[in-house]
Amino acid sequence: MIIFLSIGFSHLKSDEKNNELKSKILKNIRCLICQGQSVYDSESEFASSIKLIVDKKINEGLKEDLIYKFLREKYGxxxxxxxxxNKKTYFLWLLPLLLFLFGGAIIYKKITTNKNNKI
Structure with a gap:
């Protein structure tokens, strides 16, 4: 009896863990039909098919990074x-840093020129 209860509770825990993983993945996937919406929030046919694919991949035992890899290969x-x-996203990752440094340089130059003008 105790064995059956422990198996049942472990199954519930794994289902809960799978649901958390599924939600996390679906929130990080962009719906290609609904601009600006995640698949988690979308009700489009594309989102429904991605939800089924992610659920199937989780049930097959694939890890999160392998599911993302599969989706990247299929949809970009x-x-x-x-x-x-990666090579294609360097600009995407470096642009905020470059803008921050450029903005900081402009602010620094304005501050130093204002100080020099007051003297």
Missing amino acids: DWVIYDPGL
């Missing part, structure tokens, strides 16, 4: 909200 890097760093 754009389908993932958080694309990895």
Whole structure:
């Protein structure tokens, strides 16, 4: 009896863990039909098919990174909200840093020129 209860509870825990993983993955996948919406929030046919695919891949035992790899291969890097760093996404990752440095340089130059003008 105790064995059956422990098997039942472990099955519930794994289902809960799979549901959390599924939600996490679906929130990080962009719906290609609904601009600006994740698959998790979308009700389009594309989102429904991706939800089924992700569920199937999780039940097959695939890890999160392998599911993302599968989706990238099938739909491209754009389908993932958080694309990895690779040759195609260097600009995407470096642009915020470059803008920050450029803005900081402009602010620094304005401050130093204002100080020099006051003297």
